[in-house]
Amino acid sequence: MSDSETVPPAAPGGGADLPAEAREIASGYAFTGPALDLGALLWDGTCLPDAAVRIPLSMLNRHGLVAGATGTGKTKTLQLIAEQLSAQGVAVFLADVKGDLSGIARPGQENDRVRKRSGEVGRPWTPAGFPAEFLALGGLGHGVPVRATVTSFGPVLLAKVLQLNQTQEQSLGLIFHYADTKGLELIDLKDLRAVVAFLTSAEGKAELRNIGGLSSATAGVILRSLTAFEAQGMADFFGEPEFDTAEFLRTAEDGRGIVSVLELPAVQDRPLLFSTFLMWLLADLFHDLPEVGDADRPKLVFFFDEAHLLFDDASRAFLDSITQTVRLIRSKGVGVFFVTQTPKDVPADVLAQLGNRVQHALRAFTPDDQKALRATVQTFPRSAYDLEELLTGLGIGEAVVTVLSENGAPTPVAATRLRPPESLMGPVDAAELDRAVRDSPLHGRYAQAVDRESAYEKLSAAAPAPQAPPPRAPRAPDEEPSLVEQVVGSGMFKSLARSVGTQLGREITRSLFGTARRRR
The missing domain is CATH 3.40.50.300 (P-loop containing nucleotide triphosphate hydrolases)
Incomplete structure (x- = not known):
């Protein structure tokens, strides 16, 4: 100039x-x-x-x-x-x-x-x-x-985009907190959708009860909002x-x-x-x-x-x-x-x-x-x-x-x-x-998008097969439990949270907007 x-x-x-x-x-x-x-x-x-x-x-x-x-x-x-x-x-x-x-x-x-x-x-x-x-x-x-990753975007801003009401916004915050503490990284929309889908599934009911103030009905509304949002082609913005x-x-x-x-x-x-x-x-x-x-x-x-x-x-x-x-x-x-x-x-x-x-x-x-x-x-x-x-x-x-x-x-x-x-x-x-x-x-x-392992992949790997499995014989006392039993069984994610979530949870801090960054 x-x-x-x-x-x-x-x-x-x-x-x-x-x-x-x-x-x-x-x-x-x-x-x-x-x-x-x-x-x-x-x-x-x-x-x-x-x-x-x-x-x-x-x-x-x-x-x-x-x-x-x-x-x-x-x-x-x-x-x-x-x-x-x-x-x-x-x-x-x-x-x-x-x-x-x-x-x-x-x-x-x-x-x-x-x-x-x-x-x-x-x-x-x-x-x-x-x-x-x-x-x-x-x-x-x-x-x-x-x-932006979903986890860094945070629940407050995402609730605004999804046009959630105040109760639903607070519930979304609880879901983010749950994912943070369990080591389930929310990179893109399918990660968040997978976590909410799990919490509303039969396998996740026990976990849902442990999240204070989050009802299955509200979680269902959030899941439908996410699915509709993704169907409108919004997935490209997160990742x-x-x-x-x-x-x-x-x-x-x-x-x-x-x-x-x-x-x-x-x-x-x-x-x-x-x-x-x-x-x-x-x-x-x-x-x-x-x-x-x-x-x-x-x-x-x-x-x-x-x-x-x-x-x-x-x-x-x-x-x-x-x-x-x-x-x-x-x-x-x-x-x-x-x-x-x-x-x-x-x-x-x-x-x-x-x-x-x-x-x-x-x-x-x-x-x-x-x-x-x-x-x-x-x-x-x-x-x-x-x-x-x-x-x-x-x-x-x-x-x-x-x-x-x-x-x-x-x-x-x-x-x-x-x-x-x-x-x-x-x-x-x-x-x-x-x-x-x-x-x-x-x-x-x-320029090039990357899709690494995060909540969606972890939950997909831990999910039961689509068909009902045949009855299992009782496990011998010295037999190691399977990965599915460790992750999906009673106390879902406890083993995963100990190995990954605790470390990740300590690294996530959320700001005024609930936005977060992994420590650089």
Whole structure:
């Protein structure tokens, strides 16, 4: 990226010739340390290029919100922030729901609109591409496959995907605990289905009775939900090799942060799955990263597109876990930006933690729209603008901004004309994308799925034959019991738990979301 990304050419505090109100707003963005340059202040319908609107780099781990109606420019805002973060050496994760963010890896194309906008905001424009990795959930798409094991995904997030009620979610947690303690590794969906099927079978009734609070009826509901989920083609997302979320923290050889672009168009018809899977990525980072406190820049900024899908119909426990994860992950050097249409899509406890706000235009065609508009205005600090009027009159690529200053206080509300991204504003072609994926160092580690022995294989090996066996003669006193008798007989899994489960059980710790990692 051009040098203008690090040191904006416009006077950050504004000039003496600015109107007094505009000069006061601009002074709130006169930061002394590194900052990302969003664009220029709008005042009384005029763009003021000498009044820069910026975000301090040190405050990007304080989380944020990018909101606005469809077609107002949210995606370009993500791209603008992401490429400047990369230029500053910060890794970025982008959820590419619409499939048009892959262009961040290629220099942009100059045209009349780009020239006009860069001239209006008083910023030079130099085309630039940025180091990027392209990923895809379960390999559905052009990217390197991102998979999770069922055991690390955990019961809370899986209950959200399966749309279980609170009682069923708690019961699923008991099943995970049972599998953990018995050494039954839950790698893919067939592993979990095998464990639940065993617990609901005649052979497993005794074990089911030992799991407090889990009824056979509830276990049956969970089993049917799993079977239906798998029949919808969801099995590809769970398995090995599991993606190591530490891959998101890498920088390129030239020091720029790598932008990890997770391609999601292939799963657009499964929004609940991809939104919950994104939460697993964030929870896994939280689980693994050390505390860093207040650093001069974040390690990673995570953009969570279509955020409303995460919160729709979520249980109280799930929302509490999101709130706590967002609150605590800041101290691990990770910033989270939620991207959605209106602030009301985000629960109040989460919204209260989003100190950096970029609000694009809202539409107010219906009574519900009017209500959402008023609610949005109430989430902003007091301002010199009539925000209700302003938010309905913003053009494409314009937004109302307030961020946290270097001392942590909110900046004045600033109507802003945003500068254009310097990378390609659109997708690269599929052939180029495929080449980039094949050339990625991640391809060799994650492209080929692995199916090793886990709960399904262990239970299948220990299960009785389908046909009823002939009556057995009584075993002689000195005869060793068979494997089936050891595993399926009274006290099912006791021998297996002693040899494998106890060691595995000690190694599994579950986080706020019930996510887990084997010790690396």
